[in-house]
Amino acid sequence: MATDINQLRDFSTFFTRSEILRLLKSDFGSVNTKLQRYNLIEKKRGYTYLKVLKEAYKTIQNNYQNEYVLKNEFLNKCLVEKVVNRDSIIFNELRLGNSIADLAIFNGVSKAFEIKTILDKECRLSGQIKTYKKIFNEVYIIVPEQQVDKYIKFDNEVAIFSYDSSFNKFELVREATRNEVIDIDILMNVLHSKEYLNIIHNHFDVIPELNAFNQFDICKKLIATISYPELNDIFLDTMKARKIHNSFFNKTNNEFNQVSLSLNLKEVERKSLIDKLKNNKVL
Template sequence: MTITAREASKLFNSNKLSALADGDYSHVEKVAKGFLNQEVTNFNVCDVYEHTYKRLSQEYRSEYYFKNTIARRRLLGRHSLKTATMLSEFRVGRSKADCVILNGKSTCYEIKSEYDTLNRLEEQLNDYLKLFDEVYVVCSAKNLDSVLKMADERVGVLELTQKNYFSEKRAATPRIEPIDIDLLIKSLRKEEYLELTRRNTGEVPTIPNSKLVSFCKSALKTVEPEKIATSFIEVLKEKRFNDGDLLNVLPSSLINAAISYQFSSPQIEALKSIFGACKESRCISHISEESSLSL
Protein backbone atom coordinates (compact mmCIF):
# COMPACT_ATOMS: atom_id res chain seq x y z
CA MET A 1 0.00 0.00 0.00
CA THR A 2 1.37 3.40 -0.98
CA ILE A 3 1.76 5.95 1.84
CA THR A 4 1.99 9.74 1.68
CA ALA A 5 5.07 11.88 2.28
CA ARG A 6 3.44 13.21 5.43
CA GLU A 7 3.01 9.68 6.77
CA ALA A 8 6.57 8.77 5.76
CA SER A 9 7.90 11.82 7.61
CA LYS A 10 6.79 10.25 10.91
CA LEU A 11 9.91 8.14 10.53
CA PHE A 12 11.76 11.11 12.03
CA ASN A 13 9.51 11.84 15.01
CA SER A 14 10.33 10.99 18.59
CA ASN A 15 7.75 8.22 19.01
CA LYS A 16 8.84 6.26 15.93
CA LEU A 17 12.54 6.55 16.78
CA SER A 18 11.87 5.45 20.35
CA ALA A 19 9.91 2.49 19.00
CA LEU A 20 12.79 1.62 16.67
CA ALA A 21 15.21 1.76 19.61
CA ASP A 22 12.89 -0.59 21.49
CA GLY A 23 13.00 -3.10 18.62
CA ASP A 24 9.88 -2.13 16.67
CA TYR A 25 10.82 -1.87 12.97
CA SER A 26 7.23 -1.77 11.70
CA HIS A 27 7.19 1.86 10.56
CA VAL A 28 10.61 1.54 8.91
CA GLU A 29 9.29 -1.46 7.00
CA LYS A 30 6.08 0.38 6.13
CA VAL A 31 8.03 3.32 4.68
CA ALA A 32 10.46 1.05 2.85
CA LYS A 33 7.62 -0.75 1.11
CA GLY A 34 4.94 1.94 0.79
CA PHE A 35 7.05 5.03 0.13
CA LEU A 36 10.35 3.78 -1.30
CA ASN A 37 8.99 0.63 -2.99
CA GLN A 38 11.73 -1.53 -1.49
CA GLU A 39 11.35 -5.19 -0.67
CA VAL A 40 10.83 -5.43 3.08
CA THR A 41 13.10 -8.46 3.25
CA ASN A 42 16.00 -6.56 1.74
CA PHE A 43 16.43 -3.11 3.26
CA ASN A 44 19.04 -1.26 5.26
CA VAL A 45 17.71 0.99 8.05
CA CYS A 46 20.19 3.77 7.25
CA ASP A 47 19.23 3.67 3.58
CA VAL A 48 15.53 3.90 4.39
CA TYR A 49 16.16 7.01 6.48
CA GLU A 50 18.49 8.66 3.97
CA HIS A 51 16.37 7.91 0.88
CA THR A 52 13.19 9.00 2.63
CA TYR A 53 14.84 12.20 3.78
CA LYS A 54 16.02 12.93 0.25
CA ARG A 55 12.50 12.51 -1.15
CA LEU A 56 11.00 14.62 1.62
CA SER A 57 13.43 17.43 0.77
CA GLN A 58 11.44 17.85 -2.44
CA GLU A 59 7.98 16.69 -1.43
CA TYR A 60 7.39 17.59 2.23
CA ARG A 61 9.69 20.02 4.03
CA SER A 62 8.25 19.92 7.54
CA GLU A 63 9.50 21.76 10.61
CA TYR A 64 11.75 18.77 11.30
CA TYR A 65 13.41 19.22 7.89
CA PHE A 66 14.05 22.92 8.61
CA LYS A 67 15.52 22.14 12.03
CA ASN A 68 17.74 19.42 10.66
CA THR A 69 19.01 21.74 7.93
CA ILE A 70 19.83 24.40 10.54
CA ALA A 71 21.68 21.76 12.57
CA ARG A 72 23.63 20.55 9.54
CA ARG A 73 24.47 23.87 7.91
CA ARG A 74 24.64 26.24 10.87
CA LEU A 75 25.68 24.14 13.87
CA LEU A 76 27.97 21.56 12.25
CA GLY A 77 28.69 23.48 9.04
CA ARG A 78 30.06 26.54 10.82
CA HIS A 79 31.00 25.36 14.30
CA SER A 80 32.28 22.42 16.31
CA LEU A 81 30.43 20.52 19.03
CA LYS A 82 33.39 21.38 21.25
CA THR A 83 32.55 25.08 21.01
CA ALA A 84 28.85 25.26 20.12
CA THR A 85 25.54 23.83 21.33
CA MET A 86 22.11 23.75 19.72
CA LEU A 87 18.89 23.86 21.75
CA SER A 88 15.46 22.93 20.45
CA GLU A 89 12.10 24.32 21.62
CA PHE A 90 13.69 26.68 24.13
CA ARG A 91 11.01 28.41 26.18
CA VAL A 92 11.03 32.22 26.11
CA GLY A 93 8.05 33.86 27.82
CA ARG A 94 4.89 32.52 26.15
CA SER A 95 6.89 31.36 23.13
CA LYS A 96 9.22 28.49 22.28
CA ALA A 97 12.23 29.24 20.09
CA ASP A 98 12.50 26.49 17.47
CA CYS A 99 16.33 26.45 17.46
CA VAL A 100 18.98 28.31 19.41
CA ILE A 101 22.68 27.99 18.64
CA LEU A 102 25.16 29.02 21.31
CA ASN A 103 28.81 29.64 20.56
CA GLY A 104 30.38 33.02 21.31
CA LYS A 105 26.90 34.48 20.93
CA SER A 106 23.30 33.32 21.14
CA THR A 107 21.40 33.06 17.85
CA CYS A 108 17.69 32.22 17.70
CA TYR A 109 16.03 30.68 14.63
CA GLU A 110 12.24 30.79 14.36
CA ILE A 111 10.93 28.47 11.63
CA LYS A 112 8.00 29.29 9.38
CA SER A 113 7.62 26.49 6.86
CA GLU A 114 4.99 26.56 4.14
CA TYR A 115 2.73 24.63 6.51
CA ASP A 116 2.94 27.25 9.30
CA THR A 117 0.83 30.33 9.90
CA LEU A 118 2.30 33.68 10.90
CA ASN A 119 -0.39 34.44 13.49
CA ARG A 120 1.97 34.71 16.48
CA LEU A 121 5.14 35.75 14.70
CA GLU A 122 5.32 39.32 15.99
CA GLU A 123 4.71 38.24 19.58
CA GLN A 124 7.32 35.49 19.31
CA LEU A 125 9.96 37.81 17.87
CA ASN A 126 9.30 40.46 20.53
CA ASP A 127 10.18 37.86 23.17
CA TYR A 128 13.29 36.61 21.38
CA LEU A 129 14.70 40.09 20.80
CA LYS A 130 14.78 40.64 24.58
CA LEU A 131 16.98 37.62 25.19
CA PHE A 132 19.19 36.57 22.25
CA ASP A 133 22.11 38.31 20.59
CA GLU A 134 20.68 37.72 17.11
CA VAL A 135 17.27 36.56 15.88
CA TYR A 136 16.39 35.05 12.49
CA VAL A 137 13.22 33.82 10.85
CA VAL A 138 13.82 30.84 8.56
CA CYS A 139 11.03 30.46 6.03
CA SER A 140 9.96 28.99 2.72
CA ALA A 141 9.39 31.08 -0.41
CA LYS A 142 5.65 30.98 0.31
CA ASN A 143 6.03 33.03 3.51
CA LEU A 144 9.03 35.15 2.52
CA ASP A 145 7.29 38.39 1.52
CA SER A 146 4.97 38.31 4.52
CA VAL A 147 7.84 37.63 6.92
CA LEU A 148 9.89 40.51 5.52
CA LYS A 149 6.94 42.87 6.05
CA MET A 150 5.93 41.62 9.51
CA ALA A 151 9.27 41.00 11.20
CA ASP A 152 10.98 43.74 13.20
CA GLU A 153 13.84 45.29 11.21
CA ARG A 154 16.33 43.91 13.73
CA VAL A 155 15.31 40.37 12.78
CA GLY A 156 17.26 38.59 10.04
CA VAL A 157 15.43 36.57 7.39
CA LEU A 158 16.68 33.37 5.76
CA GLU A 159 14.89 31.59 2.94
CA LEU A 160 15.32 27.84 2.63
CA THR A 161 15.56 27.59 -1.14
CA GLN A 162 14.32 24.80 -3.40
CA LYS A 163 17.92 23.58 -3.55
CA ASN A 164 17.87 23.38 0.26
CA TYR A 165 20.38 26.11 0.95
CA PHE A 166 19.86 29.20 3.08
CA SER A 167 19.63 32.47 1.21
CA GLU A 168 20.00 35.47 3.51
CA LYS A 169 17.40 38.08 2.58
CA ARG A 170 18.12 40.33 5.54
CA ALA A 171 20.92 40.22 8.10
CA ALA A 172 20.12 40.21 11.81
CA THR A 173 21.04 43.28 13.84
CA PRO A 174 22.92 42.36 17.05
CA ARG A 175 21.05 43.12 20.26
CA ILE A 176 22.29 46.27 22.00
CA GLU A 177 19.75 46.48 24.84
CA PRO A 178 20.47 44.58 28.08
CA ILE A 179 18.93 41.13 28.41
CA ASP A 180 15.52 41.20 30.09
CA ILE A 181 16.35 39.57 33.44
CA ASP A 182 12.75 38.69 34.30
CA LEU A 183 12.34 36.92 30.97
CA LEU A 184 15.74 35.24 31.35
CA ILE A 185 14.89 33.74 34.75
CA LYS A 186 11.58 32.37 33.41
CA SER A 187 13.45 30.74 30.52
CA LEU A 188 15.96 28.87 32.68
CA ARG A 189 15.71 25.80 34.86
CA LYS A 190 16.29 26.18 38.59
CA GLU A 191 19.83 24.81 38.53
CA GLU A 192 20.66 27.11 35.62
CA TYR A 193 19.52 30.40 37.14
CA LEU A 194 21.16 29.44 40.43
CA GLU A 195 24.45 28.79 38.65
CA LEU A 196 24.07 32.03 36.71
CA THR A 197 23.59 33.90 39.99
CA ARG A 198 26.57 32.17 41.63
CA ARG A 199 28.89 33.00 38.74
CA ASN A 200 27.95 36.64 38.65
CA THR A 201 27.57 37.46 42.33
CA GLY A 202 29.55 34.76 44.13
CA GLU A 203 26.47 33.97 46.21
CA VAL A 204 24.73 30.63 46.54
CA PRO A 205 21.46 31.51 48.24
CA THR A 206 20.29 29.23 51.06
CA ILE A 207 16.75 30.50 51.30
CA PRO A 208 13.30 28.92 50.87
CA ASN A 209 12.39 27.93 47.32
CA SER A 210 9.53 30.41 47.34
CA LYS A 211 12.05 33.27 47.55
CA LEU A 212 14.72 31.96 45.14
CA VAL A 213 13.37 33.48 41.96
CA SER A 214 12.92 36.90 43.50
CA PHE A 215 16.42 36.80 45.04
CA CYS A 216 18.10 35.77 41.77
CA LYS A 217 16.26 38.42 39.77
CA SER A 218 17.32 41.15 42.16
CA ALA A 219 20.91 39.92 42.31
CA LEU A 220 21.32 39.61 38.53
CA LYS A 221 19.88 43.08 37.90
CA THR A 222 22.96 44.52 39.68
CA VAL A 223 25.39 42.79 37.27
CA GLU A 224 26.83 44.38 34.12
CA PRO A 225 24.72 43.39 31.07
CA GLU A 226 27.78 42.12 29.16
CA LYS A 227 28.60 39.67 31.94
CA ILE A 228 25.03 38.40 32.01
CA ALA A 229 25.03 37.82 28.25
CA THR A 230 28.31 35.90 28.37
CA SER A 231 27.56 33.76 31.40
CA PHE A 232 24.03 32.98 30.14
CA ILE A 233 25.63 31.30 27.11
CA GLU A 234 28.30 29.52 29.17
CA VAL A 235 25.79 28.07 31.65
CA LEU A 236 23.46 26.75 28.95
CA LYS A 237 26.34 25.21 27.00
CA GLU A 238 27.41 23.34 30.13
CA LYS A 239 23.96 22.27 31.28
CA ARG A 240 22.42 21.38 27.90
CA PHE A 241 25.30 20.07 25.82
CA ASN A 242 24.67 17.92 22.75
CA ASP A 243 25.53 14.20 22.77
CA GLY A 244 28.46 14.10 20.35
CA ASP A 245 28.75 10.30 20.49
CA LEU A 246 25.15 9.85 19.32
CA LEU A 247 25.46 12.60 16.70
CA ASN A 248 28.52 10.96 15.21
CA VAL A 249 26.76 7.60 14.77
CA LEU A 250 23.42 8.72 13.39
CA PRO A 251 23.00 9.55 9.67
CA SER A 252 22.88 13.22 8.68
CA SER A 253 19.10 13.07 8.40
CA LEU A 254 18.86 12.42 12.16
CA ILE A 255 21.10 15.17 13.53
CA ASN A 256 18.11 17.12 14.80
CA ALA A 257 16.66 13.99 16.40
CA ALA A 258 19.82 13.56 18.47
CA ILE A 259 19.56 17.19 19.56
CA SER A 260 15.81 17.60 20.05
CA TYR A 261 14.56 14.31 21.48
CA GLN A 262 14.96 12.75 24.89
CA PHE A 263 15.86 9.06 24.80
CA SER A 264 16.54 6.72 27.70
CA SER A 265 20.08 5.41 28.14
CA PRO A 266 19.12 1.95 26.77
CA GLN A 267 17.44 3.59 23.77
CA ILE A 268 20.54 5.67 23.04
CA GLU A 269 22.71 2.58 23.09
CA ALA A 270 20.22 0.74 20.86
CA LEU A 271 20.21 3.57 18.30
CA LYS A 272 24.01 3.63 18.30
CA SER A 273 24.01 -0.10 17.67
CA ILE A 274 21.39 0.02 14.89
CA PHE A 275 22.91 2.88 12.93
CA GLY A 276 26.48 1.96 13.77
CA ALA A 277 25.88 -1.46 12.27
CA CYS A 278 24.50 0.17 9.11
CA LYS A 279 27.64 2.24 8.68
CA GLU A 280 29.89 -0.74 9.36
CA SER A 281 27.96 -2.79 6.80
CA ARG A 282 28.43 -0.06 4.21
CA CYS A 283 32.17 0.11 4.89
CA ILE A 284 32.54 -3.67 4.52
CA SER A 285 30.52 -3.58 1.30
CA HIS A 286 32.66 -0.76 -0.06
CA ILE A 287 35.88 -2.59 0.82
CA SER A 288 34.58 -5.77 -0.83
CA GLU A 289 33.75 -3.88 -4.04
CA GLU A 290 37.21 -2.31 -4.13
CA SER A 291 38.83 -5.71 -3.53
CA SER A 292 36.88 -7.32 -6.37
CA LEU A 293 37.82 -4.50 -8.70
CA SER A 294 41.49 -4.92 -7.88
CA LEU A 295 41.51 -8.65 -8.73
Protein backbone atom coordinates in the same frame (compact mmCIF):
# COMPACT_ATOMS: atom_id res chain seq x y z
CA MET B 1 8.51 8.78 -6.19
CA ALA B 2 5.73 9.23 -3.65
CA THR B 3 3.33 12.10 -4.23
CA ASP B 4 0.35 10.94 -2.14
CA ILE B 5 0.08 13.41 0.75
CA ASN B 6 -0.87 10.72 3.25
CA GLN B 7 2.14 8.62 2.31
CA LEU B 8 4.42 11.66 2.60
CA ARG B 9 3.03 12.42 6.06
CA ASP B 10 3.53 8.82 7.10
CA PHE B 11 7.11 8.86 5.84
CA SER B 12 7.78 12.03 7.82
CA THR B 13 6.85 10.19 11.04
CA PHE B 14 9.91 7.95 10.59
CA PHE B 15 11.96 10.83 12.02
CA THR B 16 9.85 11.65 15.06
CA ARG B 17 11.19 11.23 18.58
CA SER B 18 8.76 8.41 19.37
CA GLU B 19 9.70 6.45 16.24
CA ILE B 20 13.45 6.78 16.83
CA LEU B 21 13.00 5.60 20.42
CA ARG B 22 11.21 2.51 19.08
CA LEU B 23 13.99 1.89 16.56
CA LEU B 24 16.58 2.13 19.33
CA LYS B 25 14.75 -0.80 20.92
CA SER B 26 14.86 -2.73 17.60
CA ASP B 27 11.11 -2.28 17.22
CA PHE B 28 10.44 -1.93 13.48
CA GLY B 29 6.72 -2.64 13.67
CA SER B 30 5.59 0.92 12.97
CA VAL B 31 7.84 1.23 9.91
CA ASN B 32 6.57 -2.11 8.60
CA THR B 33 2.97 -1.04 9.11
CA LYS B 34 3.46 2.10 7.03
CA LEU B 35 5.29 0.21 4.29
CA GLN B 36 2.47 -2.32 4.20
CA ARG B 37 -0.12 0.46 4.09
CA TYR B 38 1.25 1.59 0.73
CA ASN B 39 2.02 -1.91 -0.63
CA LEU B 40 5.77 -1.36 -0.29
CA ILE B 41 6.76 -4.41 1.76
CA GLU B 42 7.45 -6.56 -1.28
CA LYS B 43 9.34 -3.77 -3.03
CA LYS B 44 11.51 -3.07 0.02
CA ARG B 45 12.04 -6.70 1.06
CA GLY B 46 15.71 -7.27 1.79
CA TYR B 47 16.41 -3.54 2.22
CA THR B 48 18.06 -2.52 5.46
CA TYR B 49 15.93 -0.17 7.53
CA LEU B 50 18.69 2.40 7.14
CA LYS B 51 18.15 2.35 3.38
CA VAL B 52 14.39 2.53 3.84
CA LEU B 53 14.62 5.60 6.05
CA LYS B 54 17.20 7.32 3.86
CA GLU B 55 14.97 6.84 0.81
CA ALA B 56 11.98 8.09 2.80
CA TYR B 57 13.91 11.21 3.85
CA LYS B 58 14.86 11.96 0.24
CA THR B 59 11.24 11.52 -0.82
CA ILE B 60 9.84 13.96 1.74
CA GLN B 61 12.74 16.34 1.08
CA ASN B 62 11.77 16.50 -2.60
CA ASN B 63 8.00 16.45 -2.18
CA TYR B 64 6.92 17.54 1.30
CA GLN B 65 8.86 20.37 2.89
CA ASN B 66 7.81 19.79 6.47
CA GLU B 67 9.46 21.31 9.53
CA TYR B 68 11.69 18.31 10.23
CA VAL B 69 13.36 18.48 6.81
CA LEU B 70 13.76 22.25 6.92
CA LYS B 71 15.21 22.21 10.41
CA ASN B 72 17.47 19.27 9.67
CA GLU B 73 18.79 20.78 6.43
CA PHE B 74 19.41 24.14 8.10
CA LEU B 75 21.17 22.40 10.96
CA ASN B 76 23.39 20.44 8.55
CA LYS B 77 24.19 23.27 6.16
CA CYS B 78 24.39 26.30 8.45
CA LEU B 79 24.97 25.30 12.09
CA VAL B 80 26.83 21.99 12.47
CA GLU B 81 30.04 23.43 11.11
CA LYS B 82 29.96 26.12 13.80
CA VAL B 83 29.89 23.47 16.53
CA VAL B 84 32.74 21.29 15.28
CA ASN B 85 35.95 22.12 17.16
CA ARG B 86 34.44 25.35 18.47
CA ASP B 87 33.10 26.56 21.77
CA SER B 88 29.45 26.42 20.69
CA ILE B 89 26.33 24.57 21.69
CA ILE B 90 23.01 24.07 19.86
CA PHE B 91 19.61 23.60 21.51
CA ASN B 92 16.49 22.17 19.91
CA GLU B 93 13.17 23.80 20.84
CA LEU B 94 14.36 25.98 23.71
CA ARG B 95 11.41 27.08 25.81
CA LEU B 96 11.16 30.79 26.66
CA GLY B 97 8.03 31.20 28.74
CA ASN B 98 5.10 30.78 26.34
CA SER B 99 7.32 30.67 23.24
CA ILE B 100 9.68 27.98 21.97
CA ALA B 101 12.64 28.80 19.73
CA ASP B 102 13.00 26.13 17.02
CA LEU B 103 16.79 26.23 17.34
CA ALA B 104 19.19 28.24 19.47
CA ILE B 105 22.96 28.45 19.34
CA PHE B 106 25.30 29.84 21.97
CA ASN B 107 28.94 30.71 21.25
CA GLY B 108 30.27 34.25 21.46
CA VAL B 109 26.68 35.42 21.01
CA SER B 110 23.24 33.93 21.50
CA LYS B 111 21.09 33.32 18.42
CA ALA B 112 17.49 32.16 18.10
CA PHE B 113 16.05 30.65 14.92
CA GLU B 114 12.38 30.42 14.01
CA ILE B 115 11.46 28.23 11.03
CA LYS B 116 8.42 28.84 8.86
CA THR B 117 7.53 26.28 6.20
CA ILE B 118 5.28 26.90 3.22
CA LEU B 119 2.53 25.24 5.29
CA ASP B 120 2.85 27.59 8.28
CA LYS B 121 0.82 30.69 9.08
CA GLU B 122 2.57 33.82 10.32
CA CYS B 123 -0.06 34.85 12.89
CA ARG B 124 2.11 34.03 15.94
CA LEU B 125 5.39 35.32 14.55
CA SER B 126 5.24 38.88 15.88
CA GLY B 127 4.82 37.64 19.45
CA GLN B 128 7.56 35.05 19.04
CA ILE B 129 10.03 37.62 17.70
CA LYS B 130 9.17 40.03 20.50
CA THR B 131 9.99 37.34 23.07
CA TYR B 132 13.23 36.22 21.40
CA LYS B 133 14.52 39.80 21.20
CA LYS B 134 14.17 40.14 24.95
CA ILE B 135 16.95 37.64 25.64
CA PHE B 136 18.89 36.66 22.49
CA ASN B 137 21.63 38.79 20.93
CA GLU B 138 20.41 37.94 17.42
CA VAL B 139 17.12 36.61 16.03
CA TYR B 140 16.70 34.83 12.70
CA ILE B 141 13.69 33.58 10.78
CA ILE B 142 14.03 30.93 8.07
CA VAL B 143 11.38 31.16 5.37
CA PRO B 144 10.66 29.74 1.90
CA GLU B 145 12.31 31.77 -0.85
CA GLN B 146 8.95 32.63 -2.41
CA GLN B 147 7.68 34.11 0.87
CA VAL B 148 10.57 36.43 1.75
CA ASP B 149 8.58 39.57 0.88
CA LYS B 150 5.83 38.52 3.27
CA TYR B 151 8.12 37.89 6.23
CA ILE B 152 10.70 40.64 5.81
CA LYS B 153 8.16 43.26 6.93
CA PHE B 154 7.76 41.86 10.46
CA ASP B 155 10.80 43.43 12.09
CA ASN B 156 13.75 45.10 10.38
CA GLU B 157 16.09 44.09 13.23
CA VAL B 158 15.53 40.39 12.60
CA ALA B 159 17.72 38.44 10.18
CA ILE B 160 16.13 36.54 7.30
CA PHE B 161 17.33 33.26 5.79
CA SER B 162 15.59 32.16 2.60
CA TYR B 163 15.26 28.51 1.70
CA ASP B 164 15.17 27.22 -1.87
CA SER B 165 13.44 23.83 -1.68
CA SER B 166 14.44 22.91 -5.24
CA PHE B 167 18.15 23.02 -4.44
CA ASN B 168 18.02 22.66 -0.63
CA LYS B 169 19.99 25.91 -0.39
CA PHE B 170 19.89 28.59 2.31
CA GLU B 171 20.78 32.22 1.72
CA LEU B 172 21.13 35.03 4.25
CA VAL B 173 18.89 37.80 2.93
CA ARG B 174 19.32 40.25 5.81
CA GLU B 175 21.71 40.45 8.75
CA ALA B 176 20.46 40.68 12.34
CA THR B 177 20.73 43.83 14.44
CA ARG B 178 22.50 43.11 17.72
CA ASN B 179 20.21 43.16 20.75
CA GLU B 180 21.53 44.87 23.88
CA VAL B 181 18.98 43.92 26.53
CA ILE B 182 18.03 40.89 28.61
CA ASP B 183 14.56 40.70 30.09
CA ILE B 184 14.93 39.38 33.63
CA ASP B 185 11.51 37.66 33.62
CA ILE B 186 12.33 35.61 30.53
CA LEU B 187 15.85 34.89 31.76
CA MET B 188 14.54 33.48 35.03
CA ASN B 189 12.12 31.26 33.10
CA VAL B 190 15.01 29.86 31.05
CA LEU B 191 17.40 29.28 33.95
CA HIS B 192 17.14 26.18 36.12
CA SER B 193 17.08 26.72 39.88
CA LYS B 194 20.61 25.33 40.26
CA GLU B 195 21.80 27.75 37.59
CA TYR B 196 20.44 30.93 39.10
CA LEU B 197 21.59 29.85 42.56
CA ASN B 198 25.05 29.28 41.12
CA ILE B 199 25.01 32.78 39.61
CA ILE B 200 24.19 34.27 43.02
CA HIS B 201 26.98 32.35 44.76
CA ASN B 202 29.54 33.27 42.12
CA HIS B 203 28.75 36.97 41.71
CA PHE B 204 27.70 38.35 45.08
CA ASP B 205 29.90 38.72 48.14
CA VAL B 206 27.03 38.57 50.60
CA ILE B 207 24.57 35.71 50.12
CA PRO B 208 21.14 36.37 51.62
CA GLU B 209 19.37 33.64 53.53
CA LEU B 210 17.48 31.58 51.00
CA ASN B 211 14.87 28.87 51.27
CA ALA B 212 12.61 27.02 48.86
CA PHE B 213 9.91 29.67 49.25
CA ASN B 214 11.90 32.87 48.69
CA GLN B 215 14.92 31.89 46.60
CA PHE B 216 13.37 32.60 43.21
CA ASP B 217 12.26 36.15 44.06
CA ILE B 218 15.46 37.05 45.91
CA CYS B 219 17.71 35.66 43.18
CA LYS B 220 15.67 37.45 40.51
CA LYS B 221 16.10 40.81 42.26
CA LEU B 222 19.85 40.31 42.67
CA ILE B 223 20.42 39.09 39.10
CA ALA B 224 18.48 42.11 37.82
CA THR B 225 21.23 44.37 39.29
CA ILE B 226 23.95 42.83 37.10
CA SER B 227 24.94 45.02 34.15
CA TYR B 228 23.88 43.88 30.69
CA PRO B 229 27.38 43.04 29.32
CA GLU B 230 28.20 40.90 32.36
CA LEU B 231 24.75 39.30 32.48
CA ASN B 232 24.94 38.47 28.78
CA ASP B 233 28.28 36.69 29.33
CA ILE B 234 26.84 34.84 32.32
CA PHE B 235 23.84 33.72 30.25
CA LEU B 236 26.10 32.45 27.46
CA ASP B 237 28.39 30.57 29.87
CA THR B 238 25.44 29.09 31.78
CA MET B 239 23.76 27.73 28.66
CA LYS B 240 27.02 26.32 27.29
CA ALA B 241 27.55 24.47 30.57
CA ARG B 242 24.40 22.38 30.10
CA LYS B 243 24.84 18.72 29.17
CA ILE B 244 23.80 18.88 25.55
CA HIS B 245 25.31 16.28 23.20
CA ASN B 246 26.28 18.11 20.01
CA SER B 247 28.26 15.34 18.36
CA PHE B 248 26.58 15.24 14.97
CA PHE B 249 26.71 12.87 12.02
CA ASN B 250 28.79 14.10 9.11
CA LYS B 251 27.38 13.90 5.56
CA THR B 252 26.82 10.17 6.10
CA ASN B 253 23.59 9.60 8.02
CA ASN B 254 23.00 13.32 8.60
CA GLU B 255 19.30 12.72 7.93
CA PHE B 256 19.14 11.88 11.66
CA ASN B 257 20.90 14.95 13.06
CA GLN B 258 17.79 16.88 14.01
CA VAL B 259 16.07 14.03 15.84
CA SER B 260 19.37 13.14 17.54
CA LEU B 261 19.56 16.73 18.79
CA SER B 262 15.91 16.63 19.84
CA LEU B 263 16.50 13.47 21.89
CA ASN B 264 19.92 14.71 23.09
CA LEU B 265 21.44 11.38 22.04
CA LYS B 266 24.96 10.56 23.16
CA GLU B 267 27.46 9.44 20.54
CA VAL B 268 27.14 5.81 21.66
CA GLU B 269 23.35 6.03 21.27
CA ARG B 270 23.64 7.48 17.78
CA LYS B 271 26.01 4.68 16.81
CA SER B 272 23.61 2.12 18.26
CA LEU B 273 20.75 3.58 16.21
CA ILE B 274 22.66 3.30 12.93
CA ASP B 275 23.90 -0.21 13.80
CA LYS B 276 20.33 -1.40 14.43
CA LEU B 277 19.12 0.16 11.18
CA LYS B 278 22.01 -1.32 9.18
CA ASN B 279 21.80 -4.79 10.68
CA ASN B 280 18.06 -5.36 10.32
CA LYS B 281 16.24 -5.86 7.03
CA VAL B 282 12.65 -5.72 5.84
CA LEU B 283 11.34 -9.31 5.76
